[in-house]
Amino acid sequence: MTGAKVLLVTGGSRGIGAAVSLGAARAGYRVAVNYVSNRAAADKVVDAIAAEGGEAFAVQGDVGSVDDIVAMFEAVDARFGRLDALVNNAGIVDELARVDEIGAARLERMFRINVSGSFLCAAEAVRRMSTRHGGRGGVIVNVSSAAARLGSGGWYVDYAASKGAIDTFTKGLAMEVAAESIRVNAVRPGITDTEIHASGGQPNRIAEVRAALPMGREGKADEVADGILFLLSDRASYVTGAILDITGGR
Ligand code: NAP
Numbered sequence: 001m002t003g004a005k006v007l008l009v010t011g012g013s014r015g016i017g018a019a020v021s022l023g024a025a026r027a028g029y030r031v032a033v034n035y036v037s038n039r040a041a042a043d044k045v046v047d048a049i050a051a052e053g054g055e056a057f058a059v060q061g062d063v064g065s066v067d068d069i070v071a072m073f074e075a076v077d078a079r080f081g082r083l084d085a086l087v088n089n090a091g092i093v094d095e096l097a098r099v100d101e102i103g104a105a106r107l108e109r110m111f112r113i114n115v116s117g118s119f120l121c122a123a124e125a126v127r128r129m130s131t132r133h134g135g136r137g138g139v140i141v142n143v144s145s146a147a148a149r150l151g152s153g154g155w156y157v158d159y160a161a162s163k164g165a166i167d168t169f170t171k172g173l174a175m176e177v178a179a180e181s182i183r184v185n186a187v188r189p190g191i192t193d194t195e196i197h198a199s200g201g202q203p204n205r206i207a208e209v210r211a212a213l214p215m216g217r218e219g220k221a222d223e224v225a226d227g228i229l230f231l232l233s234d235r236a237s238y239v240t241g242a243i244l245d246i247t248g249g250r
Helices: 016-027 039-051 067-081 104-129 157-180 205-212 221-232
Strands: 006-009 030-035 056-060 085-088 138-143 182-189 243-246
Touching: 006 016, 006 067, 016 030, 016 039, 016 056, 016 085, 016 221, 030 039, 030 067, 039 056, 056 067, 056 104, 067 104, 085 104, 085 221, 104 157, 138 157, 138 221, 157 182, 157 243, 182 221, 221 243
Parallel strands: 006 030, 006 085, 030 056, 085 138, 138 182, 182 243
Antiparallel strands: none
């Protein structure tokens, strides 16, 4: 496997990130599986990749911490010696709240993890991948949300606004590095079956909204991962600055 392309997936331990990590390993990537606190989940992904003959390692780091981000990329350098792709997947929601109930501390955390985290990880990746910096090029996929379009009024407008920032960031960075052999795209998942809803205090959210979804069902993590894997692949060689809705029509 030495010499194979290297992908870092933030939040690769669970949900959509875990599905991307597994799928990317099957596509031949060596994978750095980032997690923040659930070491066991990250190890499970790494073990599943190894069981299929792939290569991966778990790397702890909070994308809400600049120091952790720097250390995480240095750990990837030390382990693999190259970087070819980044999936900015780590993200959080919070409990349901109206805008007039959201305080500065919650807002700061939401934007630090969802926006600054993706921004700073992309900056580290560009420094390694851009031909301007002596790199061999690469690809970045950001994970936005249909919430960026829909606004999530009555649910969590702060989360939706953080994903709106990801859409704009995707467009802007794509233009900035297009001539430096780096493609930058995003996916906007709709409601997807992962543990994120329970982490926001809404374990029954999917069951509550399912009937109102256009296809009458939620998405699966693998279905979102497939879109991300396409954008990572050479089949998307002329795709940059694009935002792919994976929402079942929502
Ligand atoms: P999830 O099941 O809750 O998994 C979250 C992952 O992110 C875990 O691997 C977690 O690590 C990691 N993580 C959380 N905070 C982190 C931090 N500060 N630093 C580093 N890693 C962190 O989430 P998901 O549903 O797969 O969501 C993945 C992405 O898709 C998010 O950006 C989310 O906004 C977006 N999205 C999800 C949906 C949906 O319906 N599920 C819809 C639209 C968009 P640990 O395992 O260590 O906790």
